[in-house]
Amino acid sequence: MNIEFLKLIPSALTITYVTYGTCYLIKDIFCSIFPFSILLTVALVALIHLFRVPPPDPEIVEAILGKEPHEDIEEADYVLKTVAHRGAGLDAPENTLAAFKMCAEKGCDFIEFDIKLTDDGVPIVFHDATVERMADINMEVSKTTWENLKSIDISTKHPFRDRYGVTNIPTLEQAVDQMLACGQRMFIDIKDNDTKIVPVIHDLFQRKEELHSRAVVTSFFPNIIYLVRRGNPKIVCSLAWRPHAFAYESFKYPEGKGPRRASAWHKHILNELWDIVHTWSLPRITYYFLGLSALLLHKDALSGEKILEWKKKGVRVIPWSVNSPIEKQHIARNLKISYLTDTLTGENTVHCSTNNC
Template sequence: MAKCVMRTGWRASGGTLRFSSICLKNWPNVPAYPNAPNSIITLTQRRSLFVLPFGIDVGILGVAAYYITRLKKPDPDNVVSIFGPDPWSKESDLHPEKVVKCIAHRGAGLDAPENTIQAFKYCVERDCRFVELDVRSSRDGHLVLLHDQGLGRLTGTDITDVHIMDWEKIKNIDIGATHPNRQQFKEVHLCLLDDALNYLLANNVRMIIDIKGEDKQVVNGILKAFSNQPALYRYAVVTCFNPFTLYQIRKRDPQVVGAISYRPYCFSAQDYDAENGPTNPRFGDNLPVQALLRVADLVHSLLWRWSARWCAASAVLLHKDIVSPSEVQYWRSLGIRCAGWSVNRPLEKLYWRGVLRAPYLASTLLGEPDVDEQKRVEKRSIKEVD
């Protein structure tokens, strides 16, 4: 009985000693036990020398992880091949025809049924050689050009998710049924990524491939497309809103030119514009959830710049209402191109061309200003006066 009590007391004292050896300043009069194992005390005292203030150790680990895992940039010649010369450079003044101005958003989806071969033909006929398209996967692994998760907006049907549908069941659906120009474009069907790439490359059209589905099928399909058609390295940019998806692609193939897309309030609201701010709130009737989503928006706005550098993105695609001259110059100082979406009004297009001097994604090719021709006319008139 006495031995049990002594052993229990010894263990309790030993535990107290271990704790107090780390915090000697708080307990200077801790009783010493000459028979206690010195190795325990010495070990804990040595460990205490390496304890950093709370937060500093996490920050050091975070910075180290960032530089260790940060990806390398692709070949800069490929970036220039896709986006043309920097609009602010001397080369752009010498060769203004090479500067990218308008990128047809979804193949000019307001003029022709979006993300279709008919839309891309419409762009080529109007000499627009840069398009943006959206990609997601069907259940059987086909990569389909489609922006929405379902087909309700385009077809009026009740198909809410093409990822649970086989290609054979959706390939013959008329997706131009609700388009404003449906009388001009009849019997328009979904398009596969491979078919679109073959047509666009054959017509020397640059492209932005926007990944909407974030599953492994899409990631593997994009990498396979670049492997099968090496010309894509000089003709195509891969972009998405999720930096981890872009990271997966560029980690496996660093020569793929990447871009990061961003829209404010993407977690808490479905739509955003400068006049109305965030609208159509997600879970708007649940105030605690909505508050958490607003916090997520704030954190996202602070981290997305870091994500662009982490993925070694060559371009950023931003909502047009948050872009200013200082924003363009910030990304230009980092060697990253800046483009806005969706710029559809003629006055906005003129502002982007003449003031921001940055490319923009437009859903319509109507109302395109010819700023360069206007400058030439002004220069001629000045010379004639002189």
């Protein structure tokens, strides 16, 4: 039996919902003394505006992210061209002091790195839930103390491990101190939806005031970004986004969705619904409510139209992770925006072929 027609159900329900809602709205406006729909709309707008966090001053944002590559550039202006994703993890063991130093030596002055908490609450620079992908041991980071994690060599599986020797997981403090000393800027990516990390960020920015003009805090989770900016509106923040981020572990064109995050069907449906709501609300409400300054967008969801739409909202689009030389050239030369990459190989060629070199 051909069940292809079942795919039409969501679209048909949407049409029905919009039609019914429009009819109800017209009836409510013209037939009610106190139209509930209008009152509800006004109340929602008022609540969103009341509890939103205004974006930081554009001058502060420009101090961190610099001029956009397509703008008129003077010799003294800073222009962000390349962000080393996890410290260019294809060139050196990712999220390590060695990788960040390698970036500095190659002239890359903007680093993205990931942070999470150990079992005893120590903020460390690490991406995965476990260390298995990078080390000859398997430990769950959130259930392991810093004392047991700090001596693990995470270079053992890297193709260039011989260049770097034993490489360990750094703390957030160590990474930030080294990058500030090297004059590097940074994206601090909060990996987990754990509110315990929020006071850690606030304390870090309070102790290191220069981070307000050197660092952007980012995450996939809008609630985390809201709490960070609500507690300190001066912190510049971005949100990371990709298709199906909450329901599926990965997304890549042309393969599409990766494995499901949740095996239980009801949890998977909830994740799918959250993806739908989040995708709809991000360009309409979420960006305004959070006071976002940038959007870290999956490269396979990038288009010129999206860049222009977000530019009108005052939000920069920075795609990730752009590793192919052809993709780098397209983004740098045609779209004229910055990008995150896992490798610095060929960067000089890409950018020295642009008008802004």
